[in-house]
Amino acid sequence: MNLAQIRFPGKHDEETIIAVYHRHWFDIFTSLLLPILLTVILIGAFVTLPFAAPVMFKGGNGAFFAFLENSFLLFLWVYIFLVWIGDYFDVWIVTNERIVNIEQKDLFTRRVSELRYSRIQDVTSEVTGVIPSILNYGDVSVQTAGELEHFLFHNVPDPTSIKDLVMKLADRRHGTDMDDAMPAA
């Protein structure tokens, strides 16, 4: 992905995007597993039922069952995209100035929060479970100064490298602040 083409609300002109993180593909896949399974079952039923129970499709019943199956497929298609929007549009953008978290809960709930590096005190990465350990995904928690709640990268790929990147950027910012605070020699 070309980082220069990425757009997000409130981006400053001189701000440079360093990295963009979405949830790990397996985490999105687990959310989509049920509708995908239901779609496969529906298509399977659509193919096999006319042979297995031909009585059901006699006369006007055939059109009725085709309508029912089509309706279920339509609802599943919409549902798959609703789940996908909720998961894939959760995004964490690391720039040279701050971290931006865009959280999409459903179609009508979207939260954008940001964290400046000067407020970062501690960064922790956590991988819990068998599959997350094998696929290397988990959470990165950023503790901030003050009463603000901690900033969480949820189920992102390679959390250790994200933690290292955030720490490096925070250290660099703290170093700049220290240089600014030091009296000129």
Add this chain to the structure above:
Amino acid sequence: MTQIISLFYLILFLCISATGLFISYHVLRYSQSKKSAVATMVLFSSVFVLLLITNAALFFRVDWNSLLNNSSSLGKTSYNSPY
């Protein structure tokens, strides 16, 4: 009865169309890059429109009157059969 079913279907059709429009709006408005927005839109809208049109066509192909008559006469038969 057919009119009630048609009215109910019209409401459902409008609701699902509105949801499809909201999904399209979100994909176009909030995607990080234009390229991925266009690709997702093409995938979603092509299948969605196809399913929606076939759904409406299938709805009008169903003979609701005979279907409802059949189901009501089935009910009567099962009720009367013990006597």
